[in-house]
Amino acid sequence: MNSIRPLFSIILFLLIGTFQVYSQKKTTAFRVNESISIDGKLNETVWEKTSIANNFIMLEPENGVPESTERKSEVRILYDDNAIYVGAILYDNEPSKIEKEITQRDNFGTADHFGIFINGFNDGQQDFRFFVSASGVQMDCLATENGEDFSWDAIWNSEVKITDYGWVIEMEIPYAALRFSKENVQTWGVNFFREIRRFRQKVTWSKIDRAVSSFINQAGILEGIENIKTPTRLFLIPYTSGYIESNNNDTESTFKAGMDIKYGINDSFTLDAILVPDFGQTAFDNVELNLGPFEQQFNENRPFFTEGTDLFSKGNLVYSRRIGGPPSASPSISENETVETYPNTVNLLNALKVSGRTSEGLGIGFLNAITEKTYARIRNNDTNEIREELVEPLSNYNILVFDQRFNQNSSVSFINTNVTRFGDFRDANVTGIVYDINSKGNKFNISGDLKMSSIYDDKKGNGYSTYINFGKTYGKYRYSIASQYVSKDFDINDLGINFITNYHNVAANFNYRILNPTKRYNSFRLNANYYIELENTTGKAQDHWINMNINSSTLKNDFIGYGFLVSPFVTYNFYESRVPGRPLAFPATANAWIYFSSNYNRKFALDVEPSVRIFDQENRLNYGLFVSPRYRFNDKLTLIYSTNYNRQNSDIGWVDFSENDIILAERNRTTLTNSISGKYAINNKMTLNLTTRHYWSFAENVQFHTLLEDGTFTPNNNYTNNKDANFNLWNFDLSYSWWFAPGSQITALYRNNAQNFSNEINKSFGSNVGNVFEDNLNHVFSVSLRYFIDYNKAKNWFKKV
Template sequence: MNEKLVAILILVALAKPVLAGNSDRTITAVRVDPPIVLDGFVNEPEWQRAPPALDFTQFDPVEGALPTEVTSVRILYDDHALYVGVICYDARPGEVVPQLTRRDRTSEADRFTVQIDSYHDHQTAFVFSTNVSGVQSDGVLSQDGNVYDITWDAVWNVKTRWYIDGWSAEFEIPFNAIRFSPQRGESYEWGINFRRYISRKHETVEWVIVPRTEKLQIPHWGHVQGIKDISPPLNLSLIPYLSGTSMFESSTGGVPARSSHEALAGLDLKYGLTRDFTLDATFNPDFGQVEVDQAVLNLTVFETRFPEKRPFFVEGAQVFAFGTSVDNTSLPLFFSRRIGKRPSLAFSVAPPPGGSIEENPLVTTIIGAAKVTGHSGSGLSVGVLTAATDREKAVIRDSQGNRSEVMTEPEGSYNVVRIKQDMKGNSWFGGMATFASRAHTLPAFSGGFDWNLRFSQGTYTLDGFIAGAHSSATVTKRDGLAGKILFSKIRAEHWLYTLSYDFYTRYFNSNDLGFFAQPHDHGGYVQLGYRETQASGILRRYSFSVVPEARWNWDRVQTLGLIDATWSADYTNFWNTVLEYKLNLRAHDDAERGIIGIYRRPSSHSIIASIRTDERRNVIASLTTEYDFDEKKRRTFSTFLSLTLRPASWMELTPLAYYERTRNLETGVFSGGRIVSVSYAGGLYSLFAQRDLDELDVAMRGIITFTRTLSLQFYSQVLLARGKYDDYKLLLSSRQFVQQVAPSPGYDFNQIVFNANLLLRWEYLPGSTLYLVWTQGRFDNVGDYSRPFGTRLQDAFKLPHEDVLLLKVSYWLPL
């Protein structure tokens, strides 16, 4: 009797699916010697010695139903690697959906995923996935399986094959790609789960299904047994690199065009200090970002947070997360982009009359960085990171040709320590400390404790943190505290709720090495939600929630009063809609938002609607529209459209467009990163006006994939924004103004930003990569609001520009 027939009989015989809680399900791994030949065919005699896992259950579209296709999984191992062989049977193999794309990109294709909790801590896991085209994806699950970090990369291999009954795959996962504690004299037991996705049916099946009503994922997986007489490898690998960078700046304002060229060599090192802890170090690193940040219009006093993209800091970033809770918020005491940031005084450099700026570095050079991360057998997680940055100088030439240097960033040292101890019931308690020191400035410290405590078999959680910071700011008061406490029911069939309170004292500032960009205030919210995961009719599932929230400053002035109601639904045609209504009650802006004194904001209403079409199609659309209005006759309309186009299985294009139109907004006049202040009657007051705003942001992302290891990515963006201020006035009190003559020149603006990025990526050997990158940036701002977007768009390619060309080659050298 063949395997497929056996599997069908098993499925028919199943009276009920294996749901969360039945985590006693096991699969046995069998030792092989010599190792199998990795070719994608699961037909060697060794595979037949391993018992198969056959009984999968639907997770989607019908949770708990029997799968429509048969899946078989077997596991082998030797001294060096774990091998997973999977056969994805399909009654219509010609309809299996392929897609060729770059590693770690989500693809709409048939795929199979292996998830391994090798620490067996029920909180973290390593993920290895392939689609039918053999495109690899890997990452790390944390927070019980609710947070996925796809930026983690390991060196492993997989081969796939099509054949008459479907497709198959062979995974080779070296033991140095995962982490586990040594087990002496006994066999290892690791958590494991398998997931298969059938694209044309939008069907996901799992070996052990964890229902959507379960917040905890990893604790309910099955286990792999039978692995013994192996040890965690004390691996050592080196990745030397060579890079060359050329920068070109076009002439502007009478300053002639200039160019610069730089060649670098450096080394990355990974070394297993013990069976539990690994050292990552980098010497003379090339930390230039190969992908540009998206340009945004920021008309607030708060800093915009851009994501980290540098591999050294991206890998293992979840270890250094602090204050994370089930509402997906955190307090970033460590924000890695502070290391190697743009020099603090770079914008203040100005040439003397008749002179010029010859050099003005855009980033701070990182001399070296190192981190130690790991997880002990007792459940202790540790992360230690240190980095040193060099002194940066701008070079200025005066009218006589004399050169001089101006320091724009002093030498710096940055250090982080993070520990977290697992506890019973999938709970944990942790601590963190940071220290930043720069020459000629005061040192800065921050630290705190955080926790995640689970009760009643994971039904309830008590999350929170308490933290303090001592900043380097040259002010009298440099110390502050922050804290949060959250209680939530996270496991239920229908009704869920959350109660949360947090605070940030007046002088809390963790920005020397962290990220804090919000008011110093306190407040909380209550969330009540209802969900139906197995709906009927045209609905597959839906949810509804109501969230009242209120906040106050430390003078007992209310700064936020909000009621938010949201409805979300998934349909049987695999479309999704979201409807949201927000009522902002009258509240106040204060000094935390850049205001001198107090300003009472009018009450306002927001209506938001979004729709997303079936993600299996070659054309996917997502549309979000919002309409806002307040009691002072402000009106805002905005819409965001995203399309995904797949003209071929090896090409994907994503055009994006955002448009916003605001009329008659009463607001502070914003210029140079702050709200303008004006002297009046012996005092200083904030300047207000009625602002009209138009914004158009158009972008295009795309990827062409030539092979599994060779791809070309591109990104371009044009951001157009113009604002006009009328009816100027000074804010005397929360509701009292005095009219002000329009200043000359005014504060109207008409901005254009153009960014372009082209990235050729070739993984010519496992772990070894060649990058060829081109980026271009253009920017212009004039005060003429009347110039329409069409004219400004024509100006884009006439503007001065800066081009960067980068070639980088790295080579993975395992020792």
């Protein structure tokens, strides 16, 4: 026991750390009784009566330097019973050079920006951030130290004016877009942000020290707001949409109608619900030819599952694509039967979530979703009779999170996910505790988790995972060391995603960064990493490497990065063989890369990244090249082209089983992806958007092998099945979007797509492009209308009737 006390004292000292006091700026809001016109002019006399927030400090590139007197910033705050009003004058001695590209909402583009960051509880934990560009485009997000969530959209009003001395911003932010306590006297955390794009300068009113890893708790204070009431936060967003889908087989039309509901249960918590959801206009997935043992993971594009989900991401236990994803079961068929149709997705019937945070820092999140029964159609080859088999029953998905924040920089969370499938189908439950604790001076961090999974099916079993990380998070030199243990039966795949289990690892990182520009660099960061992962049962190394990389930006704001990764010893892949306990030996490797990204402020910009990977195996070599030029014709029109070429020579992977043998293929694989994206902004409320992608990948087998017990392999000249693969995929989206009123949008989308797969290799690029267009191209045209209704305004409509 005595030997533990000194260690405990050291850890306690590191966690308490060196107490660092930030001198907080203060500004005062002034109550207004007259109407404020949001026109970007600040011509109401009341603006002159309120205090000015000025003397901004540079965030980057020269952290801590006062803003230029030629480009000074002044901000004023007014408020009434319904909203706060922000007036900002951003001086610029060269107003003609203010960048003002017009983009879609939440896309910053190449433009100057102004933003206000509001923390209604002044707890240093979460900001509501509202930005507007010099072209008048709005961006908003929820921000924590884990990042910014721009899928969150609030309803607020803004207007900008370019003047002969700079530009002026006027904003109206209703209280319904914020969260704050019921206290008569409000004290909010606040910061103001400005980006001067042509210099790549960012300045803030309250100084943010980049040597400190935590930014939100370095905000200033907004005082003066008194005797306001939290409004009724009830928003109804009815929608209607129509689809016409056509291909060589037939043409179908579909009409949908539903509603999203957002209701503020109290000043802290919000209920979001979708009734009869429609996700038909979400972005397409970048599907690839998948020859590996694991499923391809896709981004979540459905707004309900991306907006305000910071609480639900705690512990990385949720992969929301599981909800409404492929069925969980496969049909059982006899020798004379064929699966005629197997659905790729399961229909989502409805979903709701409740989330928020109390004034004591307790965050609570609850998400529930229900999916419908789903059947596969099976044909009897002898009689042609069709039968249906249930592959996904009525299913219920639940996520529950409690997240307690404290000390303005730390948190402990409890997470539970549960999937209940009705009938004799698999159920699952996962529970986790996650902690993230920082010293008072934000100089040291200790974080980690403890998780348990429980599966309820024929196998029934519990699995465990635990992780711990300790690091220095302050200054130019930082480091961390971490370790994780995952048991064999740990399985979160019913509502989360994990690929490998039954291992333990150790990871270490050291990094150096400059905090202010030097004679050569605006930014510079060097990372050195070490990682080793051992399989629990055999003790064999599954992964073992050392890496060093550098990321930097020059004084001309061109970005350059390069690095290498070396895995000096043989490791073992326990999953490629598709047979538990049969590893495939993976040779020692070394790979290197370099990337260059020129300054996007220029009309023409270019991204380039070549890479190479060599193997301690005869003829085995990977290399690739990514090139993406972009051209901004003017503030309205931008086009981006990208091409990505990758070649894998003598790659080794599983292809089949033959009697008791595991058959591997030595194959040459080529992948070429071409994409074009572009936008034409008619104005800051109306845009045309283009996204198109052609993906082509083929794998040609040059030699088959048999996997041996020790993980090596030997040639197999008896196996003759054709396991070559040639895969093409085409996607095209052209959309028109008009935000015709706050929160209300009309979107028209034309989409076509097709894919083909063959075991016959065709190495002609032109033929592959032609074939995919001939292979039953699917056309979809859809129009969607969403209209935002605020209860506070709607009730006045009825009073006038």
